[in-house]
Amino acid sequence: MSVVFASIGMSLDGYIAGPNAGPGNALGDGGHRIHEWALDLDGVEEDQGHEDADEHVVREIRLRAGAYVMGRWMFDEGGAGRPDPPPFRAPAFVLTHHAREPWTRRRGAPFTFVTGGVTTAVEQARDAARDKDVQVVGGATTVQQCLEAGVLDELQIHLAPVLLGSGVRLFDRVTAGGRRFDTTRVIGSRGVTHLRYRVSDT
Amino acid sequence: MSVVFASIGMSLDGYIAGPNAGPGNALGDGGHRIHEWALDLDGVEEDQGHEDADEHVVREIRLRAGAYVMGRWMFDEGGAGRPDPPPFRAPAFVLTHHAREPWTRRRGAPFTFVTGGVTTAVEQARDAARDKDVQVVGGATTVQQCLEAGVLDELQIHLAPVLLGSGVRLFDRVTAGGRRFDTTRVIGSRGVTHLRYRVSDT
Numbered sequence: 001m002s003v004v005f006a007s008i009g010m011s012l013d014g015y016i017a018g019p020n021a022g023p024g025n026a027l028g029d030g031g032h033r034i035h036e037w038a039l040d041l042d043g044v045e046e047d048q049g050h051e052d053a054d055e056h057v058v059r060e061i062r063l064r065a066g067a068y069v070m071g072r073w074m075f076d077e078g079g080a081g082r083p084d085p086p087p088f089r090a091p092a093f094v095l096t097h098h099a100r101e102p103w104t105r106r107r108g109a110p111f112t113f114v115t116g117g118v119t120t121a122v123e124q125a126r127d128a129a130r131d132k133d134v135q136v137v138g139g140a141t142t143v144q145q146c147l148e149a150g151v152l153d154e155l156q157i158h159l160a161p162v163l164l165g166s167g168v169r170l171f172d173r174v175t176a177g178g179r180r181f182d183t184t185r186v187i188g189s190r191g192v193t194h195l196r197y198r199v200s201d202t
Numbered sequence: 203m204s205v206v207f208a209s210i211g212m213s214l215d216g217y218i219a220g221p222n223a224g225p226g227n228a229l230g231d232g233g234h235r236i237h238e239w240a241l242d243l244d245g246v247e248e249d250q251g252h253e254d255a256d257e258h259v260v261r262e263i264r265l266r267a268g269a270y271v272m273g274r275w276m277f278d279e280g281g282a283g284r285p286d287p288p289p290f291r292a293p294a295f296v297l298t299h300h301a302r303e304p305w306t307r308r309r310g311a312p313f314t315f316v317t318g319g320v321t322t323a324v325e326q327a328r329d330a331a332r333d334k335d336v337q338v339v340g341g342a343t344t345v346q347q348c349l350e351a352g353v354l355d356e357l358q359i360h361l362a363p364v365l366l367g368s369g370v371r372l373f374d375r376v377t378a379g380g381r382r383f384d385t386t387r388v389i390g391s392r393g394v395t396h397l398r399y400r401v402s403d404t
Contacts, residue, residue, distance in 0.1 A: 012359075012383065012399075013373035014216040157214075159361075161385050161399050165377035171215035175367035181214065183363050186390025193388050193397060197214075197363050 002129045004069075004122055005154035006136035006143045007061050008170060009034040009192075012159065015167040016140050026077035033162045037191035053187050057194045061156070066132020067125035068092040069118070071142040075111060078137070088137075091128040093121040095142060118145040140170050147176045152199050155181065159193040178202055204331045206271075206324055207356035208338035208345045209263050210372060211236040211394075214361065217369040218342050228279035235364040239393035255389050259396045263358070268334025269327035270294040271320070273344040277313060280339070290339075293330040295323040297344060320347040342372050349378045354401050357383070361395040380404055 010016055011034050018028030027034070041055050067090050070078070075094040078087055086108030093112050100113040114121040125134040136146050146152040157170070178201055185196040212218055213236050220230030229236070243257050269292050272280070277296040280289060288310035295314050302315040316323040327336040338348050348354040359372070380403055387398040 013371075013376065159397075161383035163373055163376055163378050163381075163383075165373075165375050169215075171365055171367075173367055174215065174365055176365050179365075181363035181365075183390055183392055183395060186388055186395050188385055188388030188397075190385050193385060193395070195361075195390075195395060 002066065002126045002131070003064075003133045003153045004126070004136065004146070004151055005064070005133055005156060006138070006146060006152055007156040007158070008138050008140075008143060009038075009158045009160060010170045011162050011164045011167075013163045013165065014169050014171060015164040016138065016170045018164045018167040021168055023077070028164075028167045030162075030164050031167060033164070034158075034160045036162075037158070037160060037189065053189045053194070054192065057158075057187060061135065064133040065135040066090055066129030067134050068137050069121050069125050069134060069142065069146070070094055070137045071139050072096045074138050074142070090132075091125070093125045093128070095121055095145075118142065118149050119151055122146065122149075122151045140168055140172065143170065144172070144174045147174060147179060147199070150179070150201065154184075155197045155199055157195045157197075159195055160191070161193075204268065204328045204333070205266075205335045205355045206328070206338065206348070206353055207266070207335060207358060208340070208348060208354055209358040209360070210340050210342075210345060211240075211360045211362060212372045213364050213366045213369075215365045215367070216371050216373060217366040218340065218372045220366045220369040223370055225279070230366075230369045232364075232366050233369060235366070236360075236362045238364075239360070239362060239391065255391045255396070256394065259360075259389060263337065266335040267337040268292055268331030269336050271323050271327050271336060271338045271344065271348070272296055273341050274298045276339055276341050276344070292334075293327070295327045295330070297323055297347075320344065320351050321353055324348065324351075324353045342370055342374070345372065346374070346376045349376060349381060349401070352381070352403065356386075357399045357401055359397045359399075361397055362393070363395075 018031035021028035086105050091109050093114050096113050099115050102110050102112045104110045180200050180202045181197040184198045187194040220233035223230035288307050293311050295316050298315050301317050304312050304314045306312045382402050382404045383399040386400045389396040
């Protein structure tokens with residue numbers, strides 16, 4: 001059965017975006033620093049027979065993801081708004097309050113809009129993913145909702161050694177009281193630490 | 203020359219203590235969960251020829267520390283208030299606004315009270331540490347002050363896979379703009395990830 005996992009970048013002080021995030025400034029002021037480690041990656045697309053730790057992690061996530069779940073904001077900025085190549089190459093399920101026809105990006109996979117809440121979106125993504133896994137790509141609210149609904153099996157945080165000081169927190173007053181986190185893997189490189197947790201009921 | 207390093211436990215959502223921290227509840231509600239990984243350690247005191255990753259990290263810190271810098275609250279709760287054996291076995295320098303004579307705990311090392319600010323306290327601790335290192339033990343405000351004053355060479359965070367939801371954050375609107383963090387070591391075990399960063403000027 002598909003594993004439902006979230007994968008998200010976070011600063012050392014807990015932010016996934018800096019202050020003043022908005023249209024045209026998706027990561028907020030300074031938020032690009034969270035993802036600096038990913039800028040120099042190459043060889044992720046093609047197997048060149050060797051890869052460093054960061055490349056390994058990114059490739060692994062890409063290969064696992066058979067469907068995506070994301071919030072509306074992530075769709076606007078990361079799905080529809082990003083230039084080619086399409087960042088999401090598997091069916092994506094977008095949480096929204098407003099029903100809307102599916103949309104398919106040129107050269108991309110379909111985006112389906114789900115008004116029934118996060119559990120419904122994850123169910124639909126599971127069906128679409130078939131034998132692959134479901135990746136929750138964010139933003140913070142979507143990850144929080146998945147945690148609180150108990151539909152997340154795995155949480156991956158790519159922890160960047162930067163302090164943003166303010167912005168959008170990954171965890172903002174989230175207790176996820178009934179959930180237990182077990183560290184299942186830690187991969188460190190100079191510019192980022194890839195943390196992986198299994199999430200289960202206590 | 204002595205390295206000035208901070209070593210502090212933090213929850214996945216960035217807290218070093220839970221809500222309602224105060225006298226008799228030093229770690230706040232649920233804050234003990236940040237330190238659960240350390241409860242089962244043994245063999246830290248005596249070298250038994252083998253040790254696990256957590257034991258290695260704890261022992262290494264103990265051996266390095268030739269002097270401590272701490273805030274007043276940490277002194278009250280962790281220094282003076284803790285039962286035997288004394289938790290701090292090297293000279294400690296306590297940041298406070300109120301001048302006070304040095305105090306020596308029975309079977310322990312002296313606590314010196316410093317009213318001249320964090321830079322002064324670190325200087326005095328450097329002298330006392332001789333060829334060993336200076337450990338900043340917290341709390342959050344003290345670590346933040348050290349970061350902002352540029353006197354911290356190394357930051358160790360022991361990241362526990364728990365969400366507290368509220369409490370005392372390690373980084374609360376700290377930008378430390380001029381500081382650069384480089385990941386120099388990551389050691390992961392099931393219950394905690396030991397992160398080590400070199401701190402330098404950008």
